[in-house]
Amino acid sequence: MTQEQDDPNWSAAWQWVQREHDRDSFDAAARAEMTAWLLADPLHRKAYDKAARLWLLAGLVPPTASSE
Template identity: 80%
Template sequence: MTQDEQDDPIWSTAWQWVQREYDRERFDAAAQKEMTAWLVADPRHRKAYDRAARLWLLAGIVPPAAAE
Protein backbone atom coordinates (compact mmCIF):
# COMPACT_ATOMS: atom_id res chain seq x y z
CA MET A 1 0.00 0.00 0.00
CA THR A 2 1.43 3.34 -1.03
CA GLN A 3 1.24 6.62 0.85
CA ASP A 4 -1.14 7.93 -1.83
CA GLU A 5 -3.45 4.98 -1.20
CA GLN A 6 -3.35 5.57 2.54
CA ASP A 7 -4.35 9.20 1.98
CA ASP A 8 -7.15 8.31 -0.46
CA PRO A 9 -10.56 8.13 1.24
CA ILE A 10 -11.88 5.68 -1.38
CA TRP A 11 -8.94 3.34 -0.81
CA SER A 12 -9.33 3.64 2.97
CA THR A 13 -13.01 2.76 2.76
CA ALA A 14 -12.33 -0.15 0.39
CA TRP A 15 -9.69 -1.49 2.78
CA GLN A 16 -12.11 -1.20 5.69
CA TRP A 17 -14.76 -3.11 3.72
CA VAL A 18 -12.32 -5.91 2.95
CA GLN A 19 -11.40 -6.16 6.62
CA ARG A 20 -15.04 -6.14 7.70
CA GLU A 21 -16.00 -8.73 5.10
CA TYR A 22 -13.52 -11.24 6.50
CA ASP A 23 -14.81 -10.73 10.04
CA ARG A 24 -17.47 -13.43 9.73
CA GLU A 25 -18.99 -12.68 13.14
CA ARG A 26 -19.74 -9.04 12.36
CA PHE A 27 -20.35 -9.08 8.60
CA ASP A 28 -24.05 -9.77 8.38
CA ALA A 29 -26.70 -9.25 5.70
CA ALA A 30 -27.05 -5.56 6.60
CA ALA A 31 -23.31 -5.02 6.19
CA GLN A 32 -23.38 -6.89 2.86
CA LYS A 33 -26.19 -4.63 1.65
CA GLU A 34 -24.32 -1.51 2.78
CA MET A 35 -21.12 -2.66 1.09
CA THR A 36 -22.94 -3.48 -2.14
CA ALA A 37 -24.52 -0.01 -2.19
CA TRP A 38 -21.09 1.54 -1.71
CA LEU A 39 -19.57 -0.59 -4.47
CA VAL A 40 -22.19 0.37 -7.07
CA ALA A 41 -22.22 4.05 -6.14
CA ASP A 42 -19.02 4.79 -8.06
CA PRO A 43 -16.85 2.66 -10.39
CA ARG A 44 -13.79 3.82 -8.44
CA HIS A 45 -15.20 2.07 -5.37
CA ARG A 46 -15.24 -1.33 -7.09
CA LYS A 47 -11.76 -0.81 -8.51
CA ALA A 48 -10.34 0.12 -5.10
CA TYR A 49 -12.17 -2.75 -3.41
CA ASP A 50 -10.82 -5.27 -5.93
CA ARG A 51 -7.27 -4.03 -5.37
CA ALA A 52 -7.71 -4.13 -1.59
CA ALA A 53 -9.13 -7.66 -1.74
CA ARG A 54 -6.18 -8.85 -3.86
CA LEU A 55 -3.74 -7.27 -1.42
CA TRP A 56 -5.52 -8.96 1.48
CA LEU A 57 -5.23 -12.36 -0.19
CA LEU A 58 -1.66 -11.82 -1.31
CA ALA A 59 -0.70 -10.97 2.24
CA GLY A 60 -1.90 -14.42 3.24
CA ILE A 61 -4.71 -13.19 5.40
CA VAL A 62 -7.24 -15.78 4.29
CA PRO A 63 -9.89 -16.98 6.73
CA PRO A 64 -9.59 -20.70 7.54
CA ALA A 65 -12.99 -21.49 6.01
CA ALA A 66 -11.88 -20.06 2.65
CA ALA A 67 -8.64 -22.03 2.71
CA GLU A 68 -10.42 -25.39 3.05
Protein backbone atom coordinates in the same frame (compact mmCIF):
# COMPACT_ATOMS: atom_id res chain seq x y z
CA MET B 1 1.85 8.54 3.73
CA THR B 2 1.29 6.58 0.59
CA GLN B 3 -1.11 7.56 -2.13
CA GLU B 4 -3.55 4.86 -1.02
CA GLN B 5 -3.60 6.12 2.56
CA ASP B 6 -4.54 9.59 1.31
CA ASP B 7 -7.37 8.22 -0.85
CA PRO B 8 -10.73 8.02 0.94
CA ASN B 9 -11.92 5.35 -1.55
CA TRP B 10 -8.91 3.17 -0.70
CA SER B 11 -9.45 3.65 3.04
CA ALA B 12 -13.12 2.71 2.76
CA ALA B 13 -12.33 -0.26 0.51
CA TRP B 14 -9.70 -1.57 2.93
CA GLN B 15 -12.17 -1.25 5.80
CA TRP B 16 -14.79 -3.17 3.80
CA VAL B 17 -12.33 -5.96 3.02
CA GLN B 18 -11.40 -6.24 6.69
CA ARG B 19 -15.04 -6.20 7.78
CA GLU B 20 -15.97 -8.79 5.18
CA HIS B 21 -13.53 -11.26 6.73
CA ASP B 22 -14.91 -10.78 10.24
CA ARG B 23 -17.45 -13.60 10.19
CA ASP B 24 -18.96 -12.57 13.54
CA SER B 25 -20.11 -9.13 12.43
CA PHE B 26 -20.42 -9.27 8.63
CA ASP B 27 -24.07 -10.15 8.21
CA ALA B 28 -26.62 -9.65 5.43
CA ALA B 29 -27.12 -6.00 6.40
CA ALA B 30 -23.38 -5.33 6.20
CA ARG B 31 -23.21 -7.08 2.82
CA ALA B 32 -26.10 -4.94 1.53
CA GLU B 33 -24.36 -1.79 2.78
CA MET B 34 -21.10 -2.82 1.11
CA THR B 35 -22.91 -3.63 -2.14
CA ALA B 36 -24.56 -0.19 -2.13
CA TRP B 37 -21.15 1.41 -1.56
CA LEU B 38 -19.62 -0.60 -4.42
CA LEU B 39 -22.42 0.40 -6.81
CA ALA B 40 -22.30 4.08 -5.87
CA ASP B 41 -19.11 4.80 -7.82
CA PRO B 42 -16.93 2.77 -10.21
CA LEU B 43 -13.88 3.98 -8.28
CA HIS B 44 -15.22 2.21 -5.20
CA ARG B 45 -15.18 -1.14 -7.02
CA LYS B 46 -11.70 -0.48 -8.38
CA ALA B 47 -10.36 0.33 -4.90
CA TYR B 48 -12.16 -2.66 -3.39
CA ASP B 49 -10.72 -5.06 -5.98
CA LYS B 50 -7.23 -3.75 -5.29
CA ALA B 51 -7.71 -4.07 -1.52
CA ALA B 52 -9.11 -7.59 -1.88
CA ARG B 53 -6.09 -8.64 -3.95
CA LEU B 54 -3.76 -7.19 -1.32
CA TRP B 55 -5.64 -9.09 1.41
CA LEU B 56 -5.30 -12.31 -0.57
CA LEU B 57 -1.61 -11.79 -1.26
CA ALA B 58 -0.92 -10.98 2.39
CA GLY B 59 -2.58 -14.24 3.37
CA LEU B 60 -0.31 -16.15 1.00
CA VAL B 61 2.87 -14.78 2.55
CA PRO B 62 4.23 -17.39 4.94
CA PRO B 63 4.99 -16.24 8.46
CA THR B 64 8.63 -15.74 9.28
CA ALA B 65 10.29 -18.40 11.37
CA SER B 66 11.23 -17.20 14.82
CA SER B 67 14.87 -17.46 15.69
CA GLU B 68 15.10 -19.27 18.98
